[in-house]
Structures are given as C-alpha cells and as structure tokens.
Amino acid sequence: MSQILLRNALPSLSSAPISFRISTRMHFSKPFPSSKAKIPTISDSKPDAGSESSDGVSEMKVTRVYTRKKRAADITWSTQETKNPDEKLCDLPNIEDFAYEKTNLSTTLNQSKLSSDLLSGSGNDLPMKSKVDPPDNWEKVLQGIQNMRTSEDAPVDSMGCEKAGSLLPPKERRFAVLVSSLLSSQTKDAVTHGAVQRLSQNGLLDADSIVNSEEETIKSLIYPVGFYSRKAGNLKKIAEICLEKYGGDIPRSLTELLALPGIGPKMAHLVMNVAWNDVQGICVDTHVHRICNRLGWVSRPGTRQKTLTPEETRVSLQSWLPKEEWVPINPLLVGFGQTVCTPLRPRCGQCAINNLCPSAFKEAASPKTKTKKPAPKSTLNTSNGSLQLCLARV
DNA sequence: ATCCAGTCCC
DNA sequence: GGGACTGGAT
Numbered sequence: 001m002s003q004i005l006l007r008n009a010l011p012s013l014s015s016a017p018i019s020f021r022i023s024t025r026m027h028f029s030k031p032f033p034s035s036k037a038k039i040p041t042i043s044d045s046k047p048d049a050g051s052e053s054s055d056g057v058s059e060m061k062v063t064r065v066y067t068r069k070k071r072a073a074d075i076t077w078s079t080q081e082t083k084n085p086d087e088k089l090c091d092l093p094n095i096e097d098f099a100y101e102k103t104n105l106s107t108t109l110n111q112s113k114l115s116s117d118l119l120s121g122s123g124n125d126l127p128m129k130s131k132v133d134p135p136d137n138w139e140k141v142l143q144g145i146q147n148m149r150t151s152e153d154a155p156v157d158s159m160g161c162e163k164a165g166s167l168l169p170p171k172e173r174r175f176a177v178l179v180s181s182l183l184s185s186q187t188k189d190a191v192t193h194g195a196v197q198r199l200s201q202n203g204l205l206d207a208d209s210i211v212n213s214e215e216e217t218i219k220s221l222i223y224p225v226g227f228y229s230r231k232a233g234n235l236k237k238i239a240e241i242c243l244e245k246y247g248g249d250i251p252r253s254l255t256e257l258l259a260l261p262g263i264g265p266k267m268a269h270l271v272m273n274v275a276w277n278d279v280q281g282i283c284v285d286t287h288v289h290r291i292c293n294r295l296g297w298v299s300r301p302g303t304r305q306k307t308l309t310p311e312e313t314r315v316s317l318q319s320w321l322p323k324e325e326w327v328p329i330n331p332l333l334v335g336f337g338q339t340v341c342t343p344l345r346p347r348c349g350q351c352a353i354n355n356l357c358p359s360a361f362k363e364a365a366s367p368k369t370k371t372k373k374p375a376p377k378s379t380l381n382t383s384n385g386s387l388q389l390c391l392a393r394v
Numbered sequence: 395a396t397c398c399a400g401t402c403c404c
Numbered sequence: 405g406g407g408a409c410t411g412g413a414t
Contacts, residue, residue: 188412226399226410234401264401286399308405310400343398344414397414404407 132319135297137356142325144353145336171249175242176205177275178250181267182235183225195222207248210239234262254280265311273327282326284314287337292317294341294359 168176179199184192196205198221203209210218218232225231238260242250250271251257257268269283282288289310292298298307298316307313321329333341340347346363354360 191412224411226412227401227408228410230401230409262401266400395414398412399410402408404405 134320135295138295138297138321141295141353141356142332144356145332148340148352149332149335172206174250174275175207175248176200178238178263178271179205179235181270181274182231182238182262183222191224195225198222207239207242210235211243231262234260237261238263250275252276265314269314270330279323279326282314282317282321283330284310284317285330285334286310286343287334287341288317288330289313290343291333291337291341294346294357294363296358297321 176196180192180196183195199205199218202217202221204213204218204221213236215232215236218235219228222228222232222235241260242248245251251260254268254272257263257271258265263271265281266283266285269281272278272280273283284292289307292313293306298313299305300307300312301316307316317329318326337343340351348354348357348360348363351357351360
C-alpha cells in the first residue's frame with residue numbers, strides 16, 4: 001500500500017490508471033491556504049488523542065548533523081545535469097501520467113520490448129555491467145497483471161483528488177510531495193490523505209510554517225498515520241534542512257534526499273520520480289520486493305536466490321527492466337499486491353498469471369503455523385498451503 | 395497473538 | 405540482521 005506511490009497521499013499522486021475516474025473525484029475548492037507564520041490550530045483534527053501535549057516531553061533541539069551511509073552508490077547512470085525545472089509551472093506530471101493506460105498497454109509493452117531488444121542486441125554503452133537477460137515471459141506477466149488491475153477496482157484506485165497538488169506552485173507542490181511520501185509509508189491511503197489534508201488546512205505544508213510550528217501540533221494533525229511521532233519529528237527536521245539549505249524547496253538529487261532524516265531509498269526514488277520527474281531508479285517497496293521475488297524476476301547477485309532487501313531487489317530489477325517501466329511498475333505491483341498477490345495467503349487461484357509464476361500455489365498459507373499442529377502425517381501433504389488454510393479455519 | 399510497513403539504530 | 409516505532413489487518 002503506502003507503496004510507494006504515495007499514491008493518494010497527495011491527491012495528485014493517485015495511481016489510478018484509468019483516466020475517466022478523474023471526473024468523479026473531488027477537487028480542492030479553495031486555494032492553498034497561505035501559511036504566513038500563523039500558529040496552526042488543531043481544530044478538527046484527530047478523534048480524541050486528548051492530552052495532546054500533556055506529556056511533558058519537550059521537543060529537544062536537534063542540532064545533530066545527519067550523516068548517512070551513502071546509499072544508492074550503485075546508481076551511476078543518469079546523474080546528468082538537469083535543466084532547472086523550476087520554470088515549468090503547471091505541467092508537472094501526476095503519478096497517473098506514469099501509470100499504464102488501459103488503451104496504451106500494448107503500445108507500452110511494444111515500446112518496452114523494443115528497448116529491451118535494443119538493450120540486449122547491441123553492445124550498448126550503458127554503464128551497467130554485463131547485460132542481464134530479462135526473465136522469460138516478463139512481458140506476458142506484466143500484461144497479465146495489468147489486465148487484472150484494470151478489470152477490478154482496488155481501493156487504491158478509487159480515491160484522491162489529483163488535481164489539488166497541481167494547483168500549488170512547483171516549490172510548494174514538491175514539498176507537499178515530500179511530506180506525503182513521508183506520511184504515506186505503510187499507512188492506508190485514506191489515512192495518509194486525511195493527514196495531508198489536515199496539514200494543508202492548517203497551513204502546514206511548507207517548510208516555513210512547519211519550522212514555526214510545534215512538534216506536538218504536527219503530531220496531532222498526522223496522528224492517525226503509523227509511526228506518527230517519529231514522522232512528526234522527522235518532518236520538522238526536514239523542514240529545517242529544506243529551509244536552511246534549499247531555500248524551502250526540497251533537495252534536487254537522490255543523494256541529498258537520502259540525507260534527510262526518515263527518507264530512505266523507497267521514498268527518495270518516489271520523490272525523484274514524482275516531485276522532480278527525474279527517474280533515477282525504481283521505487284521498490286515491499287510489494288515490489290515480494291512480488292518480484294515470487295515471479296523470479298530478481299535474485300542475489302550471481303545466484304538464483306531471492307533478494308534479501310528491497311535495495312537488492314531494486315538493483316536487480318533495474319539491471320534488466322526497460323526504463324520505461326521503472327515508474328509504472330510500482331503502482332502496478334502495489335495494486336496487484338494489495339488485491340491478489342498478498343503477503344499472506346496470496347490468491348493464486350484467482351491470479352491470471354499463475355501459469356507463469358514459479359511461486360504459484362507454493363506459499364504456505366500460514367507461515368507461522370509453528371503451533372503444535374497435530375500433524376496427521378498420514379496421507380496429507382502438510383506443505384500444501386490450501387490444506388493448512390483449511391486446518392486453520394477449523 | 396502475530397504480521398506488516400520504511401527507516402533508523404545497534 | 406534484528407528491534408523500535410505505531411496502529412491496522414488477519
């Protein structure tokens with residue numbers, strides 16, 4: 001979910017792949033509230049959470065410098081200079097622009113195939129090591145997943161007001177993207193959306209006002225999201241850094257984004273993709289990580305073992321997946337992962353590509369069934385997932 | 395009761 | 405490579 005895609009978190013980031021849905025969405029009717037250093041009020045925010053600042057935990061001033069191990073050092077390509085993007089005002093892309101279009105799918109795939117062929121065909125000059133052969137049938141698999149995604153509605157597709165974000169000036173929009181990304185991880189999209197909206201209503205979606213607000217206020221506004229306390233702290237620190245080092249804008253490079261507290265590879269790539277429209281890498285969240293491994297699309301370097309971390313997955317996936325797919329692969333697999341290829345008990349029976357998936361019907365239904373199961377070891381195969389499912393239900 | 399999410403910290 | 409952070413889902 002939170003997938004990456006901060007889809008939905010920020011209205012403009014909804015990952016709905018079908019454009020006609022847009023018309024059903026609501027729009028922000030009023031302009032973005034000016035946030036002139038006014039102290040935000042906690043009006044309608046969270047349910048009770050009373051005792052907002054009851055705990056005397058005063059915010060301690062963190063002057064510490066965040067030194068981060070440098071990640072993504074492996075990204076060697078396309079660190080190219082980019083023209084100053086501040087000029088463009090209104091045509092910053094929504095995440096939807098990246099998603100597959102129902103009608104364009106074949107075109108997309110054809111393009112992919114084309115570039116894929118080009119990639120493997122010629123002694124290309126990409127700074128990648130030896131070319132990696134794409135997995136068999138990956139285009140069919142992608143097509144199959146896309147078909148599943150377009151034929152059914154995932155909750156993730158049905159909400160958002162994607163135009164709101166684009167009403168903001170570029171700088172504010174980018175900051176909003178960053179905030180949404182920070183809040184979206186792991187939380188339900190609706191929750192994130194609400195939190196972002198509450199911040200927005202209180203004029204707290206820009207670095208200035210966040211720096212001038214109380215951390216307790218931030219906490220109360222984003223309360224429903226997971227890890228809200230840590231995120232509130234990170235948000236304040238990020239706002240300070242953005243204000244001091246980037247004039248209130250967000251960092252322009254992957255490395256600088258990664259240096260922000262609470263921003264890891266997943267969010268950094270997302271922000272690069274969405275806020276800057278600069279694809280430096282694939283945004284790999286746990287859905288992408290899990291599904292790519294189930295499909296056999298990624299492996300530890302030099303082996304056939306599953307990747308152990310999302311970062312390994314990202315590097316492995318990038319080694320063969322045509323770059324046109326780098327952005328849309330995330331919303332696609334996230335939606336698929338929410339509805340069919342779930343972490344627990346994947347619905348292989350209703351998956352259109354179970355004939356192409358090496359992991360189909362192979363995952364234990366309830367992995368942690370370490371309970372003392374009577375294990376009638378007679379005729380029953382206990383490694384069969386559906387059997388365990390049946391047992392678990394009894 | 396356990397799993398899950400992304401990042402940080404040990 | 406595992407726990408902390410949080411609250412929701414199973």
